Amino acid sequence: MVLIDPYGSGNSRSSSGGESRIIRMGYGADEIYTHSAQQALPLWQELMRQINEPLFYETGVLWLAHEDDPYPVKCAETLKKLAIPFEKLSTSEVSRRYPQIGLEQISWALLEPNSGVLMARRAVQAVTRETVRNGGEYLQDAVRSPCGNRQLDHVDTADGRRISAGNYVFACGSWLPKIFPELLGDKVHTTRQEVVFFETADNDPRFVAPSLPTWVDFKDEAYGLPNIEGRGIKIAIDRHGPPFDPDTEMREVTSEGLAETRRYLVRRLPDLENAAVKATEVCQYENTSNGDFLIDRHPEFADVWLVGGGSGHGFKHGPVVGKYVAARIAGSSEGIEPRFSLATKAAEQNRAVY
Numbered sequence: 001m002v003l004i005d006p007y008g009s010g011n012s013r014s015s016s017g018g019e020s021r022i023i024r025m026g027y028g029a030d031e032i033y034t035h036s037a038q039q040a041l042p043l044w045q046e047l048m049r050q051i052n053e054p055l056f057y058e059t060g061v062l063w064l065a066h067e068d069d070p071y072p073v074k075c076a077e078t079l080k081k082l083a084i085p086f087e088k089l090s091t092s093e094v095s096r097r098y099p100q101i102g103l104e105q106i107s108w109a110l111l112e113p114n115s116g117v118l119m120a121r122r123a124v125q126a127v128t129r130e131t132v133r134n135g136g137e138y139l140q141d142a143v144r145s146p147c148g149n150r151q152l153d154h155v156d157t158a159d160g161r162r163i164s165a166g167n168y169v170f171a172c173g174s175w176l177p178k179i180f181p182e183l184l185g186d187k188v189h190t191t192r193q194e195v196v197f198f199e200t201a202d203n204d205p206r207f208v209a210p211s212l213p214t215w216v217d218f219k220d221e222a223y224g225l226p227n228i229e230g231r232g233i234k235i236a237i238d239r240h241g242p243p244f245d246p247d248t249e250m251r252e253v254t255s256e257g258l259a260e261t262r263r264y265l266v267r268r269l270p271d272l273e274n275a276a277v278k279a280t281e282v283c284q285y286e287n288t289s290n291g292d293f294l295i296d297r298h299p300e301f302a303d304v305w306l307v308g309g310g311s312g313h314g315f316k317h318g319p320v321v322g323k324y325v326a327a328r329i330a331g332s333s334e335g336i337e338p339r340f341s342l343a344t345k346a347a348e349q350n351r352a353v354y
């Protein structure tokens with residue numbers, strides 16, 4: 001196996017190069033993703049044991065439910081169906097357990113006690129290291145768009161390499177439409193997303209898990225992570241930003257974005273009103289039309305696989321996506337998910353999976 005990446009494993013231009021990513025089981029009524037997250041967590045934990053490095057923190061994930069929000073209700077139904085542990089908490093119970101959380105407009109909450117946070121960049125680098133340790137090769141180079149048809153004989157790289165393989169997996173996130181402009185130019189939309197880490201004085205224990213869980217505020221289009229490894233409270237707005245070029249554009253947060261993030265921080269953690277900004281990240285979502293993954297064979301090449309469309313929620317599923325692709329390449333037709341097909345990907349944006 002040869003892994004190729006022009007910017008390096010876990011690089012800061014990639015979506016997976018962020019500090020941390022939530023792994024939660026709740027996906028509303030979307031059972032396929034709940035099931036996938038359920039399968040993925042033990043696989044991440046296995047990798048963590050293998051390399052003996054903290055890649056996952058069981059912070060718990062708390063869904064803050066607004067009165068008129070059906071999404072957490074659907075999450076609870078799906079979790080119950082798949083026998084995934086969760087608790088329903090009244091606002092008074094949330095206040096008792098987490099007095100530092102502001103509950104304005106919240107009417108109840110759902111806690112996934114076994115979910116939490118993956119250390120994304122480190123996890124990607126660990127996967128690369130383990131691949132090499134197991135006999136694979138890693139090259140820092142850029143694969144050029146393939147040409148020809150039916151069967152790909154080789155790929156060329158920017159540094160002049162020619163690489164032949166049995167199968168070619170293009171898991172290139174928001175670069176997929178650049179590599180396959182005709183096929184995917186209007187099917188994967190890259191949007192600019194901002195993340196802010198806020199300082200908590202002296203690593204205040206009230207803002208470290210388990211005193212503070214990761215939380216998701218679906219209706220407010222925002223989420224937050226406790227202070228993990230001293231990085232500060234992470235806040236992000238989960239609304240699609242403007243179109244973004246992952247190669248060339250500046251990765252500085254805007255003053256409007258920072259102000260909105262701080263307003264949200266103060267709404268949910270009012271004691272952090274004056275918290276200093278500790279770090280920021282500008283990353284990109286690689287969105288399909290509705291948020292479903294794209295995992296399919298290239299229509300013109302029998303040995304080329306298109307893998308991506310994480311759409312702001314893909315990281316947690318990495319090990320399951322890997323197994324799914326391996327099964328497709330091995331010729332298995334068991335468990336094929338029609339929603340991942342290229343045929344279902346439209347040009348217009350209509351986000352339905354979160």
Ligand SMILES: Cc1cc2nc3c(=O)[nH]c(=O)nc-3n(C[C@H](O)[C@H](O)[C@H](O)COP(=O)(O)OP(=O)(O)OC[C@H]3O[C@@H](n4cnc5c(N)ncnc54)[C@H](O)[C@@H]3O)c2cc1C
Nearest residue numbers: 014015016022143172173175283284310312313314315316
């Ligand atoms: C701010 C933010 C928050 C998120 N939060 C979560 C979350 O909490 N939970 C969650 O599960 N998901 C989350 N996501 C989504 C998740 O991070 C992505 O879906 C996932 O990381 C995508 O992985 P990927 O490997 O498909 O793409 P990427 O990680 O972008 O990797 C693509 C790689 O392709 C490489 N590449 C580019 N061109 C070439 C070429 N020519 N040849 C070879 N390689 C090439 C790039 O260098 C890059 O490393 C979030 C995303 C963002 C931006």
